[in-house]
Amino acid sequence: MTLNVGVIGAGMIGQAHIRRLAERVSGARVVAVADVDAERAKQAAQPVGARALASGEDVIADPGVDAVVVASWGPAHAQHVLGAIAAGKPVFCEKPLATTEEDCRQIVAAEVAAGRRLVQVGFMRRYDPGYRQMKAVLDSGDLGAPLLIHCVHRNPAAAESYHSEMATQDTAVHELDVVRWLLADEIVSAQVVTGRSTAHRSPHLIDPQVMLFETASGVRVDLEVFVNCQYGYDIQCELVAELGTIRLPDPAAVTVRHRARIATEVLQGWPERFAAAFDAEFAEWVAGATAGRLTGPSAWDGYAVAVASDATVRALHSGRIEQVHLSTRPAFYAR
Ligand code: NAP
Numbered sequence: 001m002t003l004n005v006g007v008i009g010a011g012m013i014g015q016a017h018i019r020r021l022a023e024r025v026s027g028a029r030v031v032a033v034a035d036v037d038a039e040r041a042k043q044a045a046q047p048v049g050a051r052a053l054a055s056g057e058d059v060i061a062d063p064g065v066d067a068v069v070v071a072s073w074g075p076a077h078a079q080h081v082l083g084a085i086a087a088g089k090p091v092f093c094e095k096p097l098a099t100t101e102e103d104c105r106q107i108v109a110a111e112v113a114a115g116r117r118l119v120q121v122g123f124m125r126r127y128d129p130g131y132r133q134m135k136a137v138l139d140s141g142d143l144g145a146p147l148l149i150h151c152v153h154r155n156p157a158a159a160e161s162y163h164s165e166m167a168t169q170d171t172a173v174h175e176l177d178v179v180r181w182l183l184a185d186e187i188v189s190a191q192v193v194t195g196r197s198t199a200h201r202s203p204h205l206i207d208p209q210v211m212l213f214e215t216a217s218g219v220r221v222d223l224e225v226f227v228n229c230q231y232g233y234d235i236q237c238e239l240v241a242e243l244g245t246i247r248l249p250d251p252a253a254v255t256v257r258h259r260a261r262i263a264t265e266v267l268q269g270w271p272e273r274f275a276a277a278f279d280a281e282f283a284e285w286v287a288g289a290t291a292g293r294l295t296g297p298s299a300w301d302g303y304a305v306a307v308a309s310d311a312t313v314r315a316l317h318s319g320r321i322e323q324v325h326l327s328t329r330p331a332f333y334a335r
Helices: 012-023 038-048 056-061 074-086 101-114 129-140 166-183 275-291 299-318
Strands: 003-008 028-034 051-053 067-070 091-093 119-121 146-154 187-194 209-215 220-226 234-241 245-247 255-258 261-264
Touching: 003 012, 003 056, 003 275, 012 028, 012 038, 012 067, 012 275, 028 038, 028 056, 028 275, 038 051, 056 067, 056 074, 067 074, 074 091, 074 101, 074 119, 091 275, 101 299, 119 299, 129 166, 129 234, 129 245, 146 166, 166 187, 166 209, 166 220, 166 234, 166 299, 187 299, 209 299
Parallel strands: 003 028, 003 067, 028 051, 067 091, 091 119, 146 220
Antiparallel strands: 146 234, 187 209, 209 220, 234 245, 255 261
């Protein structure tokens, strides 16, 4: 059986997901695309033989669409995720699930009321082979209990429009999710420490930022977000446990010895670094949507990350440790 997918939002990542579904993920085809820019929707739809529709609502209502991908900008996510739930159609929503805690709460409530999982959130790091190996080692129990996690998230350069809150909302959200997933634990507090900023940034941006999180079981997490590091896209993660440590491997790359130097390439962006993760994420979503059993990051994960992200932004402004207050996790989302 082929899953007929409708895509809402045909910008950078929407187009990448359309190509992914057409070329690299089996069991699905893109049949409809909508974007606020009708011409953009047409250009994205045409190469894969899909129809360009006028709006996200049209995509959701289309009887030929079995499942929906939401890849529009964040503030538009909630309306289409809620629309897909109301239509009983599985929906893959790029992060963030929604831009307000209240919208995330509404989505969780709507899904629980629907009685089955219909939402998967685009936290693709859970599908990265390196993070998966880290989790397998931790879950084996051989290293004892986790104590600390050290994370680094560096980008070569950020656009002028990138502001200080986005270090959390756009960037650190990936660590907030992957840390919760690695530890099967929730973040309970956040703090942001800032110091000297790089000269290679826009004047309104504090860069780098050091974020400190604590989980319910007492694990301490530190995260450096540095989005104008100049040299490349560099994701690091080291977990310290009672009996040893687990380090995220760097992407496979040859080492070149040449002219008295030893060199290894540093990737320049997330599309290359997490290409395999995006493909695996969509393969699992297509299989789950087809079988009626979604297994990837849930609406609860989207909600929990949104609440932790809000606390981190508050901490940036207050300079204090801010608490993360989650509502009770519905049994529906049992781990
Ligand atoms: P983008 O290039 O700006 O694309 C978003 C597209 O959605 C634009 O064409 C936009 O049109 C359109 N749009 C906005 N509101 C819409 C609506 N109500 N209905 C239909 N289309 C609408 O942004 P992007 O970089 O692709 O990001 C899209 C989403 O993916 C964001 O939520 C972002 O956080 C997420 N993302 C995730 C990752 C990841 O690592 N998982 C990486 C990148 C992006 P206009 O431009 O005309 O408004």
